[in-house]
Amino acid sequence: MALLTIDLNALVANYRTIAATVAPARAAGVVKADGYGLGAGIVADALYRAGCRDFFVALTGEASVLRPALPADARLFVLNGIAPGEEAALVAADAVPVLNCPADIARWGAAARISGRRLPAAVQVDSGMSRLGLTPDEVAAIAADPGQLADIDVVLVMSHLACGDVAGADANAAQRARFEQLAAMLPPAPRSLANSGGAFLGGGYHGDLVRPGIALYGGAPQEDRSNPMQPVVAIDARIVQWRDVPAGTGVGYGLTSVADHDRRIATLSYGYADGWPRMLSNRGAAYVAGVRAPIAGRVSMDSICIDVTDVPHDLLVAAGHAELIGPHQSIDQVAADAGTIAYEILTSLRHRHARRIVGLREQEDATCGS
Ligand SMILES: *Cc1c(COP(=O)(O)O)cnc(C)c1O
Numbered sequence: 001m002a003l004l005t006i007d008l009n010a011l012v013a014n015y016r017t018i019a020a021t022v023a024p025a026r027a028a029g030v031v032k033a034d035g036y037g038l039g040a041g042i043v044a045d046a047l048y049r050a051g052c053r054d055f056f057v058a059l060t061g062e063a064s065v066l067r068p069a070l071p072a073d074a075r076l077f078v079l080n081g082i083a084p085g086e087e088a089a090l091v092a093a094d095a096v097p098v099l100n101c102p103a104d105i106a107r108w109g110a111a112a113r114i115s116g117r118r119l120p121a122a123v124q125v126d127s128g129m130s131r132l133g134l135t136p137d138e139v140a141a142i143a144a145d146p147g148q149l150a151d152i153d154v155v156l157v158m159s160h161l162a163c164g165d166v167a168g169a170d171a172n173a174a175q176r177a178r179f180e181q182l183a184a185m186l187p188p189a190p191r192s193l194a195n196s197g198g199a200f201l202g203g204g205y206h207g208d209l210v211r212p213g214i215a216l217y218g219g220a221p222q223e224d225r226s227n228p229m230q231p232v233v234a235i236d237a238r239i240v241q242w243r244d245v246p247a248g249t250g251v252g253y254g255l256t257s258v259a260d261h262d263r264r265i266a267t268l269s270y271g272y273a274d275g276w277p278r279m280l281s282n283r284g285a286a287y288v289a290g291v292r293a294p295i296a297g298r299v300s301m302d303s304i305c306i307d308v309t310d311v312p313h314d315l316l317v318a319a320g321h322a323e324l325i326g327p328h329q330s331i332d333q334v335a336a337d338a339g340t341i342a343y344e345i346l347t348s349l350r351h352r353h354a355r356r357i358v359g360l361r362e363q364e365d366a367t368c369g370s
Pocket residue numbers: 030032079159160194195196197211212213214215
């Protein structure tokens with residue numbers, strides 16, 4: 001089994017970097033999609049110890065699973081609103097739904113009347129991304145009839161940046177202005193606009209709470225600037241065998257990799273069933289003993305062939321494993337080679353890994369004398 005290493009010290013360092021950057025605004029932790037594939041419980045626990053008290057998931061089901069792992073003073077927001085019939089589950093998980101449309105508001109108001117108390121919620125406005133949130137007309141309708149929110153305790157007014165990862169994008173300032181204008185029409189509440197990218201756009205974007213996700217996990221918050229975050233994830237795959245193949249020999253399904261010189265080909269126990277994009281057929285690389293070994297041929301379900309011709313023989317024999325993500329190859333590099341983003345690389349990782357958690361937990365276990 002391939003080894004997936006998650007460095008909680010790096011995760012916490014990234015949280016602290018963001019928290020320091022956005023202070024006096026607070027930093028939340030976005031742990032949707034099972035903590036971007038790393039394990040929401042483990043990630044949220046580490047972030048809580050680092051001082052994080054606000055967590056975001058996408059779905060009610062995610063909140064129900066995560067809530068028992070969180071202390072009672074942690075707030076758990078559900079980004080995708082209220083699916084009909086999920087009101088009771090949200091209340092049971094002590095979750096704070098993000099109300100994205102008038103129907104969400106109506107559902108949560110009804111749930112509050114059933115509960116016999118005002119229920120907390122975030123209200124999202126669409127400041128220009130056209131994805132989620134109340135339209136300007138819907139905000140105006142609430143401003144004209146605030147009674148719609150009578151049973152709801154609005155604890156956050158939020159929106160989301162379409163181009164937060166591009167520091168130079170004009171759309172950011174336009175969204176910020178629109179957000180402030182719309183938020184002013186709603187009941188006074190703390191405000192939140194920035195994701196990872198927005199956290200690094202300057203104080204004007206921070207509001208009261210920033211919502212970083214990918215940067216916590218080591219991804220570059222902005223594509224047009226260098227990455228200030230520490231890598232959190234490493235993947236090492238076992239080298240099953242290797243062989244020398246003469247010039248003209250095809251490698252892998254479809255024999256799509258053929259060279260005009262002799263090559264040494266190693267086969268890794270890792271494939272698209274583990275989450276490695278098949279798009280990386282004949283693209284990208286692994287690293288063996290720190291030496292780049294390009295992917296040769298198609299990525300199979302359970303195996304990947306790499307060209308280890310440049311790896312010194314004794315190092316290859318001693319290696320046993322190849323690095324797919326780690327010190328030589330970042331999640332952003334893998335994503336770029338695959339024509340996607342680090343978010344998709346991380347959230348595609350499947351359960352077929354041995355997981356090694358290093359950092360926080362390790363120390364804790366040590367202090368417990370285990
Ligand atoms: C996913 C998400 C985030 C986190 O975004 P990153 O780019 O990963 O920092 C923040 N806010 C909302 C509304 C999201 O959907």
